[in-house]
Amino acid sequence: MTAQISVAEQGHRCPECGADVPVESRFVTWCDACDWNVDPGAPAPDPRRIEALRRRLAQRYGERLFADLGPRPGRDVAGVLACALALVVHGVTAALAVTGLLLVVLGWGMGVLPVVGAVLLAIAVALRPRFGVLPDDTPVLRRPDAPRLFELVDEVAAVAGTAGVDTVVIAADANAAVSTYGVRHRRMLRIGLGLWEILTPPQRVALIGHELGHFAHGDTRRGAVVGRALDSLALWLYFLTPDSETDLMQRVTHWMMAVPRWAVLGLLHLLDQLTLRATQRAEYLADETAARAGSSVAAAELLDRLLLVPSVTSALHRESVVAHSRGGAAARREAEQRLWERLAARIESVPEREYKRLRRVSTLRGHCADSTHPPTHLRRRRVSEGTQWQAAVRCDEERAGAIAAELTAARDHMAHVVIRDAAADQ
Template sequence: MGTRRVEGERVGSEQCPQCGAAMPVHGAHVVWCSACDWNVAPELFVFGLGRTAERRAEVAGQRAEQVFQELLRNGDFGRRSRWTAARIAAYGLSCGVVGASVALAGAAVALLVTGWWNPLSLSLGIALLVFSAVLRPWVPPLHPELPALDRESAPRLFALIDAVAKEVGTRGVDVVTLEPGFNAYVTSRRPRQRILCIGLTLWETLTPHQRVALLGHELGHFTNGDTRHGLVVGNALCTLATWRHWLDPGRWHGGRLRYWFGHGVLRWPWYAADGLLRLLNRLSLRDATRAEFLADQLAARTASSEAAYGLAERLLHADRAVEALDGLLEDGALDWRRKPWREAARAALDLPDHERERLVRVSQLQWHYEDDTHPPTHLRLALAQRCLYDEARVECGKQQAEAIEREFARAVSAAASRGKLRMRRVKHSTR
């Protein structure tokens, strides 16, 4: 066995027992053969995926594979999502959610006005008014403890965002929030207010070109008409989730009256909210896979295929970064001053090339994907390779990247002055 040293790690080589090719040995990483895939995924052979996870991955993979082949066959990459029956139904159901809240408030006002002299009507009207206030269409507010940047506080960042937005055919965002996790997403809070959230751990793992690809992907959701990121369907999903949370009978315990109210009065409304949320999820998911592929294509066109491939490949290392960041929390709180996302990012990047290649191949066997709204990662990688965009249309030079880092640092310092951030387990996704 010969040995050599790569980046401070002792590396050896072994002979593949199946085909005889040389296999690199990198410390505690899996030893596998890139020539014949021997031992490429030992965890699958030992544990398997599990029947539920296996079926879930299979269904998601089949749906994504069909969309992928359709887009390749028709050359539809870069076009807006189509108006299908499911898309129309999703918008109709979302408008119905808003209409239900308005109808509830109208019924409450009618009872209060016409039956103010009747104790029963008065009581019912007050109860409906309270319910209409709690179950109103819900737009999540910006987290007050998270750093937020606007055009005045981060001109270089917004200049880059505007350049990317112009390239993908949309307008920029109004506010950028920073989170510690391995994630990024866009949303609409009002008809003319767009929010971009950037996870600092993910941002730290990316090169400047890959960061441009990330912005191209996220802004691409506005370009391609992704319903789940829009004001109507996106906020309807959030509203139904809020309804399901507050109507949950399990929240009402601690006494006979509370139990009767929760299980006797709220039980069926909770079933209705849960059923509507599941239905809207299913309707909007039919279009979500296509929207993700279109957003990936726009990312490749904006920042080059190589940058888009690197961005998608980072998703395979998300679990390492999330586990590292969770381990750096202090009693469930994040100290902004310590900048733990930088150490978590190093944990995701500290992998030899041979292990990175193995994770790409394992993603094909597992049908790895971030969540139900995202296509399998290996198909996203295949798309980036097929796009053939050799040059970036939007550049992020060294000086601009350093200026953006200083803008981030000022926002983080302001958040650090307000104390630690209480957190749940860190999530990761690029929606």
């Protein structure tokens, strides 16, 4: 803040190079000639070992693939090893279950053997791979609930060269994802209204194209074998990591678990190494699918919008806190009714200069959407500098309006949740 005030006192000149610096009260004051103050809020390193390591790997592989994406390989060595390691992980769980069952059945009446078998069965059940499930706390839409939305998804899926989805889950955050649920691996598209509501119709088409592109391009981590193995290893690590060491017994337990904990950590790191390159490739190809479906321009604009996700999260929290601070049910209802419109208007008012700054920050930090994505600035460069696609799927005002009408109930419900949850945190 002091640096920004000094610029104003110096006639809007950069204290580093003397260049003229525009000042906008809502946004960071910075110099595009020398990058002074371009990143005043650089985050602290991620204290979580796995996440920090994954982000470093994501940046490394993202840069390599940007330089040479190349044709998609067939069965590469890393993919084969990843599948083999994943089968070993699942085999351990199966071995625990089989051994426990045999001890219970064959060891009946032989001392503590049935008890040991029951313990092994309980451990196997706790560590078993989980199938995805539909959420029970957010709206879940099926085809009869939103036919125009599913029609749009089907058209984008045809461009991506894959099938559509069985359900659409509506959430409140600024995110989107695809996954499977149930033993039959039905497909689910998750749409966070914090992201959906700040996008134009072409950008929404590009968003759906990107997510469905994960199904089309064989993202290894989303597969039933490798994906479930990663989940299992994370669960094993959770059970092997004590919450605290407040007494002697907990310290002893911590030391006893050290060897298996480090073994699991090593397996998780190895499986990350073996799969991350393929996942990075899938992200770049999903961006290409987004460009083909919604246009290259819309796909690049979508990636710019992703840079605003922290601002969206802050804006939603601010809206809800203000509504709660005013007091009364009427103020909260008014906030709920206008929440998404105010959010969209706020994001629409962001000037191009702020996007330019955020793109520079993304380059400096090696920003990734998460620890499995390539750096955002490299993704945007590929979309902007690669083949320029026109939109294969159109979403005009009439179609966008019809889809918005189908989402009315879900929007109202999630607006209520946003206001209610922030109020509960006060």
